[in-house]
Amino acid sequence: MRVRFAPSPTGFLHIGGARTFLFNWLYARQHKGEVVLRIDDTDLERSTDASLRTILEGLEWLELAWDEQHYQSQRRERHALAAEALLAKGAAYRDFTPASGPDDDKASDAPDGKRKAWLSNPGQRELSREESDRRAAAGEPFVLRFRTPHELDGGVAFKDLVYGKQFRKFADLEDFALVRSDGAPTYHLASCVDDVELRISHIIRGQDHLTNTFKHIQLFEALSGSHPQLGHLPLLLGPDGSKLSKRRHGPIVSVVNYRDAGFLPQAFINFMALLGWSPKGNQEVLSQQELEAKFDVSGILRTNAVVQFDETSADNWAPPKAVWLNGQHLRSMPVEQLMRYVKPELEKAGWWKPEFDGAEREKILATVDAIRSRYTLLSDFSLRAKAYFSDEFEIEDKAVENLNKEGARDGLRALADRLEALPQFNHDTVEEALRSLADERGVKPGLLINGARAALSGQSVGPSAFEVFELIGKDKTVARLRAV
């Protein structure tokens, strides 16, 4: 069993493409099959290296490995050979009609819909082989077209893995192009030839290809006498209701954008998996293992899904549910595993020290474990956690307010003395010392608690203050309290 994901490097990898890849990957994983990554770069005009790199980057970030990688542009001879074979057996013919633009067909279509001139260019498919060869040899440009058996009554039928039985009459199928007049294969030809030769058994792709499939089935049959199984995924729509696209929705749909915003790959995968599919029941937070175990093609919806991002917001653009899911994963995954993602984040911020991997590892893990309970994105670690990893941190305005309260600074200095004298320094002993001090001075414990949080972490919000004392340690605690 072999599946493939075939992006064309004409832009970045967007959510829709990533989800197609995910579903293919999940499907293959379940059936012990192989995943082929095929770069459909036949459109040399639009394909770029930059685009290829960002697609690969996005795919790698997801941590879903593929087994083989191919480039369609390197298979041009195979496509040409297949075209020749198709022409030789009469499944295709040369059309010498000059090219027409995309809108010409619609324009020539009669209002009553009766005229179907677009199905073929009259006269061309009846050209004798001798005349066709002679004109081609004379250098006259032509496009190679597939010969749909319009003379037959039937049509093309197949059973879609998701959409079920599909049927279309030959009469509604055009003689589509196989090779352009410049000799380049069209997407249809290249794609089908490669699918056959790469022995792809299951094609799972976007629903925008559902109607193309009638052409492909015919081509597959002409090429190999059989065709792969096909399944189409409902489309991902933007908030405006149109198909997700780079052109309309911009970089906000780019996968690496989510990586850079601090999403965890497994959370993002969880989010994508829930778009057009559900494990039944009411479970929403799923680990990768659970996804692999529960994924089922028969559970794929047939309705398009809207991705709720907000392109008008610079910092709140991500889909709320994706953000929520990220928080869920961030808080529930093993700390050691989370550390793999936190480390680069701290390195980026310039706070990472080598001892974090050595002598201070346990302490850092405990710190990350404590502060992650109120974080949702990885970027929170570099945005809000400086005081836990470095001595040079600023005290936020809201935190300063807590220090400015009546009796706060004096109380904290007194607290520093008490804590310094403590034989045991931990959550409980600190709490006892603080509360009795507050009692003696006749102030509310909250004054010292919130003040201490401000002095120690530079923030007015965060974990329980007594936890912070422990995380920061006795020496630094005393120093920071005295510095107020």
Place this chain on the structure above:
RNA sequence: GGCGCUAUCGUCCAGUGGUUAGGACAGGGCCCUCUCAAGGCUCAGACACGGGUUCGAAUCCCGUUAGCGCUACCA
């Protein structure tokens, strides 16, 4: 215009002839509490419309409407 696909809360999903139509996100309120989150409880919020079939339709059929897709010598 033609062909096709689809239609449950604002959004993502449950629901496959009999349910007070369920959950999640987002929103409101309450609780917890040293702050902020998290968590718990709670409120509000949907079967596009019209015909059938049936004792009984969100569920089956037909139509309408709407959305989306395809309709290129793009992929």
